[in-house]
Amino acid sequence: MTKSKVFLLLSVLFFSVNSFALTPEAIEGKKFYPSCHVCHDPKLDPPLGPPMWGVQRQYKRNTLDEEDFVETMVEFVKAPALEKVIHEEAVKQLGLMPPLPLPDDMLRKIATYILEEQFQPPCEHWSIAVKRALKKGDQEHAKKDQVMLKRFCN
Ligand code: HEC
Structure with a gap:
């Protein structure tokens, strides 16, 4: 491998690893x-x-x-x-x-x-929402979240 190819490979690797890293500001926020x-937890029912x-x-x-x-x-x-x-x-x-x-x-x-x-897509939240909507007889809302489940959780 030539020097420039090695350099390219290393920069691609660095960039792809680094693109998942949070900025210092975001790390503080986390x-x-x-x-x-406490309220925005997708697992709450x-x-x-x-x-x-x-x-x-x-x-x-x-x-x-x-x-x-x-x-x-x-x-x-x-x-x-x-x-x-x-x-x-x-x-x-x-x-x-x-x-x-x-x-x-x-x-x-x-x-x-x-x-x-x-x-992560909130699959548990959508399952809970479908169950609750069906119980209430709210077909329209149940259908909306079933679509999300199918699209993002399989
Ligand atoms: C006591 C429960 C509770 C807490 C704590 C809470 N939220 Fe919310 N949040 C809600 C509810 C309910 C909604 C949906 C209704 C709405 O948009 O007002 C919401 C909606 C939002 C929205 C969408 C608003 C929009 O434009 O539609 C944002 C952004 C948000 N919350 C940010 C935050 C942030 C950031 C924090 C923490 C600093 C936080 N929330 C803490 C209950 C909460």
């Missing part, structure tokens, strides 16, 4: 994340908050860039309001989140962690 996980996998997806789709993702999330968490809601389905199912007036820099770190983490 330490405070349990204060969110009944659920107390939407799994972050879906929150992250919605925020990525509906914000302009990483900075906007973080700022929009911080503003929501400090003072949730119906007109700020991005994850419409969650508020319909669970009601509005209570405000968590933590210091801004702490919330910014938590939001950076939520931006960067590779959350």
